[in-house]
Amino acid sequence: MPTQGTRKTCEAKIRCKVEGGKWRISKVVLEHSHGLAGHFAGDQEAVEDSPAARAPSTGEYEAEPTLISNVGCSGVSRGTGRNPSMAQDLIDSFKSMQTEDSHFFYTVQLEAAQGMANFFWRDGQSMVDYEHFGDVLILDTRTTINIYNMICAAFWGLNHHRQRIIFGYAFLVDQGVDSFKWLLQSFLGAMRGKKPETIITEVSEEIAEALKVVLPGTFHRLPYWSILNSDRTDVNDLLSECIFNWNALLARCNPHEKKQFTSLYEMRKKWSLPFTKIVFSAGLLSIQNNEDSCPVFENLSWETSLPQIAHRCKMVAKHLRSREFEEDEFCETTAAVDLESRSPMEKQAKCLYTRPIFEMFQKELINSLSLAIRVSNDRETFELTEQDSKKIATVKVNRTDLTLACSCGKFKSVGILCFHVLKVYNYFNIFEIPSCYLSKRWMKSAKDRLPIDTPSANTVQDSGASSRREYMREALHVSHGHGFKKRERIPLRAWRMEETEGHSEGIDDDAVEP
Structure with a gap:
């Protein structure tokens, strides 16, 4: 153990100052001039202020200091420990981003004894986007910064x-499990405690363990590109053929014969179609969508500093948002794909859905023409088959409200009606998509209004604080509007209602144009 005199001469420090009642980092020095014997275990220092959430379990969204906390991870090579100034350089970069975006959030988990740190950050637009499209979350951990x-x-x-x-x-x-726990908790805190319905990750026992603790109610699914990540070509070929037909896989190979198949068999509820088709995944678990398998950072070079990498991450997000803006503009100013029929459903879908989703629906509608249909005596069960195919899809009908459930699970997993259901609706002379099967998240108007705010469980609600948080949500939504007149008018109207009436009851349906 270092002597007291040795400790006094050590230059390692985290210096903070208070500005306006808020803690801010003023200096970080991670190099020590003495031996280390674990004196930092359990130490916590209040540091950087960001417009962050409180502890993830509360779901509050208040500006207050976040914590840099110590975790024990000895014996692992630390990249930032090789260059102690790197952590401070990255924090300085985040502070600069925060001056440009007042809703920018970051948090750091620092082990002073090892000179290492975990970092998480998101900008203000990410918060808005997650409000609208956070039902499915992908945690992509495939990129390693080698240096x-x-x-x-x-x-x-x-x-x-x-x-x-x-x-x-x-x-x-x-x-490690602790790092992923911290990461997931930080993400939830940054997103006001809102949990996704489904999270998709790589095959990882550590991630799975962390998810059990942090997101126990969220469906954990594994994408096909992770399942197919094997060194055995024959295994990949077999899985690629059978990944969506578990019975065929069992018929061709005993999953208990090899360790790999045993492991996959134990995880089958996370990737096999009979289990994944009942959970919404926005189509991300479909093997047909090859573009989904590409890592976010596949075209980036990592022979740069952490601040430079963070800047490149910012540019990736900016590029993706420019693509969204272009597609939004196309939907606002240009007619979508031409109609292929006189079907009122097709015309309705063209008015409501974005172009890619309309194209998906249009294909389902056209394919419904090739189905043969067999009806039960009570007209509550329909069996549908394609020509020259032995596959049979079963559609169950609720005669009370004419809602349908198909064995293929497309609506549950993707959010649009399948060609089996469309065929049955045609049988019943129903030529419009029922409102219960129109998913808001796929519509042109998906971002015209904020989702209803649902406070996190176990949170004591204060009416004044709740109103302020809702006001902040609407203000943030307006500040990140896309610039289209319709998109500006709707949230601004809600904001003005908040100012004049003290509470916004929402927007009249006639204010939202198809």
Whole structure:
């Protein structure tokens, strides 16, 4: 153990100052001039202020200091420890971003004894996007920053055009359970405690363990590109053929014969179609969508400093948002794909859906023409088959309200009606899509208004604080509007209602144009 005199001469420090009642980092020195014997275990220092949430379990969204906390991760190579100034340089970069975006958020988990740190950050637009499209969350951990021995992780999802959108980034010094727990808790705190319905990750026991603790109610699913990540070509070929037909896989190979198949078999509820088709995934678990398998950072070079990498992450998000803007503009000013029929459903879908989703629906509608249909005596069960195919889809009908449930699970997993259901609706002479099957997240108007705010469980609600938070949400939504007149008018109207009436009851339906 170092002597007291040795400790006094050590220059290692984290210096903070208070400005306006808020803590801010003024200096970080991570190099020590003495031996280390674990004196930092359990120490916590209040540091950087950001417009962050409180502890993730509360769901509050108040500006207050976040914590840099110590975690024990000895024996692992630390990238930032090789260059102690790197952590401060990155924090300085985040502070600069915060001056440009008042809703920018970052948090740091620092082990002073090892000179290492985990970082998470997101900008204000990511918060708005997550409000609208945070039902499905992808945690991409496939990129390694070799020169720092760190992981660059990305949280992303799909917008209403089925384009990628970035929800946040992270630098992680390891892939341990504690690091992933911290990361998931930081993400939830930055997003006001809102939990996704489904999270998609790589195959990782550490991530799975962290999810059990932090997101126990969220469906954890594994994408096909992770399942197919094997060194065995024959295994990949077999899985690529059978990944969506578990019975065929069992018929061709005993999953208990090899360790790999045993492991996959134990995880089958996370990737096999009979289980994944009942959970909404925005189509991200479909093997047909090859573009989804590409990592976010595949075209980036990492022979740069962490601040430069963070800047490149910012440019990736900016590029993706420019693509969304272009597609929004196309929907506002240009007619979508031409109609292929006189079907009122097709015309309705063209008016409501974004172009990529309309094209998906249009294909389902056309394919419904090729189905043969067999009806039960009570007209409550329909069996549908395609020509020259042995596959049979079963559609169950609720005669009370004519809602349908198809065995293929397309509506539950993707959010649009399948060609089996469309065929049955045609049988019943129903020529409009029922409102219960029109998913708002796929419509042109998906971002015209904020979702209803649902406070987190176990949170004591204060009416005044709740009103302020809702006001902040609407203000943030307006500040990140896309510039289209219709998109500006709707949130501004809600904001003015808040000012004049003290509470916004929402927007009249006639204010939202198809």
